[in-house]
Structures are given as structure tokens and as C-alpha cells.
Amino acid sequence: xxxxxxxxxxxxxxxxKDVELRxxxxxxxxxxxxxxxxxxxxxxxxxxxxxxxxxDKSGLPSDRFSAERTxxxxxxxxxxxxxxxxxxxxxxxxxxxxxxxxxxxxEGSWLxxx
Amino acid sequence: xxxxxxxxxxxxxxxxxxxxxxTYTDSSxxxxxxxxQEPGAGLQLLTYxxxxxxMKQDQRLTVLLNKKDKHLSLRIADTQTGDSAxxxxxxxxxxxxxxxxxxxxxxxxxx
Numbered sequence: 001x002x003x004x005x006x007x008x009x010x011x012x013x014x015x016x017k018d019v020e021l022r023x024x025x026x027x028x029x030x031x032x033x034x035x036x037x038x039x040x041x042x043x044x045x046x047x048x049x050x051x052x053x054x055x056d057k058s059g060l061p062s063d064r065f066s067a068e069r070t071x072x073x074x075x076x077x078x079x080x081x082x083x084x085x086x087x088x089x090x091x092x093x094x095x096x097x098x099x100x101x102x103x104x105x106x107e108g109s110w111l112x113x114x
Numbered sequence: 115x116x117x118x119x120x121x122x123x124x125x126x127x128x129x130x131x132x133x134x135x136x137t138y139t140d141s142s143x144x145x146x147x148x149x150x151q152e153p154g155a156g157l158q159l160l161t162y163x164x165x166x167x168x169m170k171q172d173q174r175l176t177v178l179l180n181k182k183d184k185h186l187s188l189r190i191a192d193t194q195t196g197d198s199a200x201x202x203x204x205x206x207x208x209x210x211x212x213x214x215x216x217x218x219x220x221x222x223x224x225x
Contacts (some may be wrong), residue, residue: 004156008157031211033212033213038118041217042202042215042216042217042218043157043202043204043215045212045214048212052173056211056212066195091156091157093157098216101145101162101164102159102162103147103159103213104159105156105157105158105159107155107156108155108156108158
């Protein structure tokens with residue numbers, strides 16, 4: 001596709017369950033970002049992947065959060081033992097260059113933990 | 115304090131110009147961005163400016179960068195109801211590849 005694709009677009013899960021969120025970046029984009037946006041809030045950085053380098057995980061809020069990326073393609077964000085405070089929109093973005101001058105976002109995955 | 119600050123709300127009349135302001139704290143910023151987020155949607159990249167530029171214009175959008183005051187603004191000419199959205203300012207610091215976002219300015223356009 002032409003843009004960053006995320007799935008699922010909406011997910012309702014029970015507290016304590018694990019969830020996986022998927023991001024397909026724009027083809028050829030080497031950099032990939034995950035952000036979290038709570039209702040009415042700004043964007044909170046979670047993790048950054050650049051090519052085959054070690055990811056920058058400095059924004060992950062707890063060890064319940066993890067993410068993987070296969071080469072320069074798909075990324076999966078996993079949240080284990082979900083809590084109600086995990087309810088948010090999870091936004092993925094990709095960029096074609098290491099300097100990140102054009103960063104494009106997907107539509108987000110809306111997660112509701114009940 | 116926050117690294118990137120924006121006022122939370124701006125209300126304008128249709129046809130007027132809107133000016134959305136942003137201040138940042140780090141003079142090593144390399145790229146500065148403006149994104150638009152409509153309700154229930156992701157972020158749409160509107161424009162960006164490199165730190166060695168003072169101004170960038172793209173159709174109805176004008177970005178002004180005052181490095182001395184660490185101030186970035188987005189001017190929207192002839193504002194339309196379709197411009198109603200949340201506008202996010204973001205910066206990338208020198209030596210980093212990760213944008214830091216402000217909390218967003220909610221632009222309300224009324225007839």
C-alpha cells in the first residue's frame with residue numbers, strides 16, 4: 001500500500017490478556033516508530049527501529065511492553081497482561097531516511113482494556 | 115517543563131488567518147514539524163522545516179522559525195471549516211532521530 005498500515009484498527013480486550021498490534025511501514029522506509037496517545041493527550045514515544053541496528057527502547061513504560069521488527073518490514077508491538085491504563089491509540093510511523101525529515105504515520109490502533 | 119509547548123485551543127472565524135504557535139527549549143533542534151490530526155484519525159504530515167531555514171511556504175501554509183526565541187509558528191491563510199483539527203508541533207534534536215511532540219493545539223473554525 002501507499003501509506004503506513006496498522007492492524008487491528010480497533011481492539012477491545014479484557015484486563016490481563018495479551019495483545020499484539022501490527023504495523024506495515026511504507027516500503028523502503030528504514031526507520032520505524034511506535035508512539036502511544038492517550039485520550040486528549042500528546043504523543044508518547046515508545047520505541048524506534050532503524051535498519052538492522054539495535055532498537056531504541058527507552059520509551060517503553062514497563063516490561064509488559066515489547067516490540068519486534070523483521071529487517072526493514074513489519075513490526076509488532078506486544079502488550080502483556082494488559083491494564084486499563086494501557087487504553088490508548090497506538091500509532092506507528094515510518095521514515096525513509098536516518099535523519100527522519102519526512103515521518104509518516106498510520107491511522108493507529110485503538111486499544112480499549114475493559 | 116515540557117520540551118515542546120503549545121497553547122491548547124485556538125478559535126477563528128472562517129476565512130480569517132490562523133496562527134498556531136509552538137515554543138521549544140533546545141537550540142540543537144534540527145527538524146521541526148507540523149502535523150494535523152482529525153478526529154479518530156492518525157497524524158498527517160503537513161510540513162517540516164530544517165533549522166537553517168527561517169520560513170517555508172506551501173500553498174495556504176506558512177511556517178516561520180525564530181531560532182533566537184526558539185519559536186515556531188504555522189499560519190493557515192483563508193481558514194476553512196475543514197481545517198478544524200488538532201495541530202501538533204514536533205522537533206528532532208541534534209544527534210537524535212526521535213521526534214518529541216507538543217500536546218497539540220485544537221483549532222476550531224466557526225462560520
